Amino acid sequence: MKKFLAAVLSLCIMLGINASAYAEETLTLTATVPEPTYKINVPINTFSLEYGNTTYQELGTLSTSDEDFVTSIFIMPQYDGYLVNEEDANDKIELQLYDNFNGEYKLLNNAGKESRSNVRPKVYGHDPETGAEYHQNFKFYALVPDWSNASLGETYKAVITYHVEVTSPLLP
Amino acid sequence: MGVESEKTEANSAKKSFTLNVILSFLLLVAVAVIVVLVWNRRPSESPNETTITEQSKPVEKLTDSINIPGYVLLTFNEGELTQDFAVPNPEENTCFFKISLVLSDGIVLWTSDMVAPGENSGNIVLSKTMEKGDYPDAILKFECFADEAGTQALNGAETNLTIRVK
Numbered sequence: 216m217k218k219f220l221a222a223v224l225s226l227c228i229m230l231g232i233n234a235s236a237y238a239e240e241t242l243t244l245t246a247t248v249p250e251p252t253y254k255i256n257v258p259i260n261t262f263s264l265e266y267g268n269t270t271y272q273e274l275g276t277l278s279t280s281d282e283d284f285v286t287s288i289f290i291m292p293q294y295d296g297y298l299v300n301e302e303d304a305n306d307k308i309e310l311q312l313y314d315n316f317n318g319e320y321k322l323l324n325n326a327g328k329e330s331r332s333n334v335r336p337k338v339y340g341h342d343p344e345t346g347a348e349y350h351q352n353f354k355f356y357a358l359v360p361d362w363s364n365a366s367l368g369e370t371y372k373a374v375i376t377y378h379v380e381v382t383s384p385l386l387p
Numbered sequence: 388m389g390v391e392s393e394k395t396e397a398n399s400a401k402k403s404f405t406l407n408v409i410l411s412f413l414l415l416v417a418v419a420v421i422v423v424l425v426w427n428r429r430p431s432e433s434p435n436e437t438t439i440t441e442q443s444k445p446v447e448k449l450t451d452s453i454n455i456p457g458y459v460l461l462t463f464n465e466g467e468l469t470q471d472f473a474v475p476n477p478e479e480n481t482c483f484f485k486i487s488l489v490l491s492d493g494i495v496l497w498t499s500d501m502v503a504p505g506e507n508s509g510n511i512v513l514s515k516t517m518e519k520g521d522y523p524d525a526i527l528k529f530e531c532f533a534d535e536a537g538t539q540a541l542n543g544a545e546t547n548l549t550i551r552v553k
Contacts, residue, residue: 255544258542374540378545
């Protein structure tokens with residue numbers, strides 16, 4: 216009888232251990248991840264430019280998608296005007312960025328307020344007459360006017376931050 | 388005397404039998420509970436199976452561009468540091484995000500840890516509590532990196548938004 220009782224008590228103790236173990240496993244942390252109001256797609260990288268090439272070289276395309284409660288989206292590239300040697304931050308080459316609208320290149324001046332471009336391409340909007348939405352993919356180009364200061368065999372890099380401004384009926 | 392002794396033995400045997408039945412019942416209940424617990428443990432493995440299934444769905448990775456989520460309006464609770472809002476790094480990306488929330492006067496309200504593709508920042512924990520009102524022209528800044536250590540910077544973005552504190 217005692218052995219039998221001991222077996223039952225052991226089982227009860229095991230149950231207690233199991234119960235506490237399961238209690239620990241059920242601890243979860245939650246975070247709400249709301250759906251974005253819109254998405255933008257930007258070129259990932261530092262870009263490769265052909266050494267010695269002083270013509271406009273395409274860098275990539277900006278686009279938007281999945282707009283919800285958005286009236287218009289403007290994107291302004293921010294850059295510091297230089298390609299910088301990865302090994303030596305003092306070794307710089309002048310860099311200019313341009314957009315191209317109807318075949319005409321326009322300098323994205325980086326000397327404006329907070330280093331933002333003076334050009335403010337509208338990449339998403341609505342037709343004022345019909346109200347129909349439209350997307351205007353924004354292509355932009357790099358120009359290195361003078362390669363003579365570049366050190367052969369070195370890698371130069373520039374990081375661009377795209378400043379996005381949105382108008383929306385949700386905003387006051 | 389002999390009759391009484393027989394009665395006592397009979398009662399004792401009856402009690403012992405009853406106790407055995409009760410203990411057997413308890414033992415059966417205990418075994419049943421263990422079986423149920425072990426059985427219930429199996430579904431806890433199924434999320435992994437689900438995850439594997441989800442991972443096996445082909446997600447087209449972006450090798451030459453970055454998808455960045457944009458928000459027009461963030462609603463926060465007054466007087467609370469932890470806000471129930473997390474910023475995702477879309478699964479299709481290949482880069483890591485470091486995300487900051489900055490007020491129009493330059494005050495940094497929050498900076499995330501490095502966020503891997505397919506994960507989120509976890510709840511935003513503000514550097515200070517906020518009073519009721521609208522805070523226009525705030526910026527959600529996305530710094531992008533090729534590596535988790537944050538040594539190889541990629542292009543990034545900053546999106547303007549309004550913070551509404553209720």
